[in-house]
Amino acid sequence: MKRKSLFALSAVVVVAAAALVPVLWSGGDNLHNGSAVAATPADQAALVKKGEYLARAGDCIACHTVRGGKQFAGGLPMATPFGTMFTPNITPDDQYGIGKWTQDDFYRAMHTGRSKDGSLLYPGFPFTSYTKVTRADSDAIYAYLRSVTPVNVPSRPHELKFPFNQRNMLIGWRTLFFREGEYKADPTKSVEWNRGAYLIEGLGHCGMCHTSINAMGGPVSSAAFAGGLIPLQNWYAPSLTSNKEAGLGDWETKDIADLLKTGVSNRGAVFGPMAEVVHNSLQYMTDADINAMATYLKTIPQKSEAPEPLQLETSEKFGGELLKQGQKIYADNCAKCHADNGLGQPPAFPPLANNQSIQMPSAVNPIRMVLNGGYPPSTDANPHPYGMPPFAQSLSNQEVAAVVTYIRMSWGNHGTAVSPQQVSDLRSAPLD
Incomplete structure (x- = not known):
């Protein structure tokens, strides 16, 4: 790979x-x-x-x-x-x-x-x-x-x-x-x-x-x-x-x-x-x-x-507040493609429920995807892939943390809450 x-x-x-x-x-x-x-x-x-x-x-x-x-x-x-x-x-x-x-x-x-x-x-x-x-x-x-x-x-x-x-x-x-x-x-x-x-x-x-x-x-x-x-x-x-x-x-x-x-x-x-x-x-x-x-x-x-990667942790109380806030952000911005139940419409729109990449101890990749969006590769077998729009301009650090927290902790997923500081640290990360 x-x-x-x-x-x-x-x-x-x-x-x-x-x-x-x-x-x-x-x-x-x-x-x-x-x-x-x-x-x-x-x-x-x-x-x-x-x-x-x-x-x-x-x-x-x-x-x-x-x-x-x-x-x-x-x-x-x-x-x-x-x-x-x-x-x-x-x-x-x-x-x-x-x-x-x-x-x-x-x-x-x-x-x-x-x-x-x-x-x-x-x-x-x-x-x-x-x-x-x-x-x-x-x-x-x-x-x-x-x-x-x-x-x-x-x-x-x-x-x-x-x-x-x-x-x-x-x-x-x-x-x-x-x-x-x-x-x-x-x-x-x-x-x-x-x-x-x-x-x-x-x-x-x-x-x-x-x-x-x-x-x-x-x-x-x-x-x-x-x-x-x-x-x-x-x-x-x-x-x-x-x-x-x-x-x-x-x-x-x-x-x-x-x-x-x-x-x-x-x-x-x-x-x-x-x-x-x-x-x-x-x-x-x-x-x-x-x-x-x-x-x-x-x-x-x-x-x-x-x-175990280094991961900034949030308090249980703040994590609960992020989870609740993230539910609304998800409904407004994500459910159309990934469905209310997180099952998506694969392979065009991947499932988020029971998705290991969402639940990993490191939340780097889902944070970057919400911030920067992106596309799967264009290949002969999939020449026009569906993409993920960026939300860096429309969502604050706390809002990004909230929606990623919601995705990581819903539909049976066992991820942990995400800190707004993690989002801040990744907001200026290089795109490639």
């Missing part, structure tokens, strides 16, 4: 100095010694097509293309707690891109997190996940990137705080948080399950958002897929391991697949960063791969409790 992950779905580690890239050789095992081997035009075309599909699966365009800019020319700012990084140009331009990279250079970046010159890459480039990608798939992505139009634009230097601008510090980080190695299939699981695990854990790098990070920018391995707040983006990536959040153990596989492929299902819709993942990446994947991912996700071990 990536980076720049779908269902809305934390971790923007020390961000991206990604280095991907190319010189057009043939694919497969013919070039692992670094020398070019002739390939037929048909073979090369098939390899490029495969690489384009895999690059979509890895959502490379999301980080390496500025909105409205040249494809893969880089320059996207990535704000982190450690400073701002700018994604590199990965077009096959000889001067500013990666046109002088060999196939082996590219695989080394993907597999070991080292650039062409051997320097360490920052883990905003998800090499901790991409290391699982097979050599054959790496070669295909390489061939595809080598086929795109070169863009003669220099990469912008990162603006990291000291000491995070010292790359040699990454040696310690890698010792703690990086385990090199391609994905190894689990012989006790089905071919479909293993394909899903390979995509989720590898190219999809879903754990980068759905796993909390610590003060060093490393993933909390004991809480893999257990969710967390995405730093500086102020979106909460829900836990996939808890049925109290986005745990999928009681979902039908079809509902998971629909959500991944189209952004909407009978169980809900995706907004925020996860909507971008569906739009840029998941909608282009085959039904077989989507079903494989859904099969794997459904089997992630479920835990009874999700991690």
